[in-house]
Amino acid sequence: MITTSEAFKKFKSRLELREAEQKDASRLQKEIREHIGNNFSIKNDFLTGSYGRHTKTRPLKDVDIFFVLDKEKEKKYLTDPLLVLSDFKKCLAKKYGESKVSIGRRSVGIDIALGTTEEDKVLSIDAVPAFEVSNYYQISDNVLCDWIKTDPQIHAEKATEANKAFDGEWKPMVKMIKKWNETQGKPIKPSFLIEVMAMQILYPPFSGGYVYELKSFFATAFDRIGETWNDPAGLGSPVSDQMDASKITTARQKLSEVGKFIDQAVLLEKQGNQLSLIHISEPTRPY
Ligand SMILES: Nc1ncnc2c1ncn2[C@@H]1O[C@H](COP(=O)(O)OP(=O)(O)OP(=O)(O)O)[C@@H](O)[C@H]1O
Ligand SMILES: [Mg+2]
Structure with a gap:
């Protein structure tokens, strides 16, 4: 029988991401970054969301990557926030297959099959298209059908x-x-x-x-x-x-x-x- 305090230590450590999960995430991130980068003009991209902040639970799902689009070269999206999500989806579906990609509220999710065990089966990445606007970012919101402001740094x-x-x-x-x-x-x-x-x-x-x-x-x-x-x-x-x-x-x-x-x-x-x-x-x- 373990004590409450020991149980919590165990609980806490079980929620810490494992090295293998982080390696998979890093490999997939690079692959997706490259694919998006070959199809859109990207100024910058970075890991964000709970994964970037170390508040993500395991098993690892929905790792967010921000893709900051070039405002000049991708200006057609500035007036059409939903189009950028559907174009991201089309682009990712070409590489990963239609059934593996889906449009979420503010991102395009990609499910990638990994290992064989129940918990390690799928790792998903959320690609978040964004534009930089003065000192914040705007990201597309599929529910509000508009851009919303955000600042992952804050x-x-x-x-x-x-x-x-x-x-x-x-x-x-x-x-x-x-x-x-x-x-x-x-x-x-x-x-x-x-x-x-x-x-x-x-x-x-x-x-x-x-x-x-x-x-x-x-x-x-x-x-x-x-x-x-x-x-x-x-x-x-x-x-x-x-x-x-x-x-x-x-x-x-x-x-x-x-x-x-x-x-x-x-x-x-x-x-x-x-x-x-x-x-x-x-x-x-x-x-
Ligand atoms: N209403 C909002 N306004 C501004 N920024 C938001 C808002 N909701 C979410 N965000 C930003 O978008 C990021 C990604 O959103 P998401 O829903 O994936 O949350 P998360 O913190 O990554 O949690 P999860 O572990 O469920 O993935 C958040 O971490 C936050 O920085
Ligand atoms: Mg997230």
Whole structure:
């Protein structure tokens, strides 16, 4: 029987990306960069999103690559944000096959089959077309049918600051909460919303205990999930814009369940039963 603290150490390390995953991601990234670069005028490209910020959970999916288009040479897209997504899709489908590429909300996703085991089966990359506009970027939004403003650099800086203030435990905790969310059928959507909420809710200093911090995160998230959560860079559309009334109700229910589970686990541990809190996130199978 392992103690709660040992269980958390194990949980934390299981969420850390493995070397092989990072190597695959790096190889595929280069391949996609080259292919896009041969078909579009790209000023710059870089890794972004949770993978770039080290808040990505494993198994590794949806690695975001920003492709900053040349404003002069690709100006036809400036007035047609949806066209750039469909042209990216066409271009990627030529290399990877129609069934492997799909248009997402702000990117084109490419699924690439890797190994044979269940968890290592597919690695997906999200190619995000972007334009640089003064001191921020604009990316196409398939739901709003418009460009939205964003600044991944500010998101990365804010995550780094939060992590530093929280004794280096902010990013591991974000990953734990994101993994809980994944196993619960993603009641909180998008998962970037968890990161945005954690910037306010995981309040420094880190208490030293994951149980206490998680309990307090879930309780506050229960109270505040219905609020409007804005882009922390103050540029894009509200990050919470997918959380309609029914999603909020489901999320509250899941947040309440996990809160009760933690209370029960704490009680059992006090009584001498060291129930592993790792079961919050992996009730049935290891990953
Ligand atoms: N509403 C928004 N306004 C501005 N920028 C946004 C907004 N939503 C997402 N972004 C930026 O786009 C990036 C990619 O979005 P995505 O939904 O893939 O989130 P993520 O943080 O990478 O999480 P995941 O682990 O689910 O991939 C985010 O990391 C963030 O920098
Ligand atoms: Mg992402």
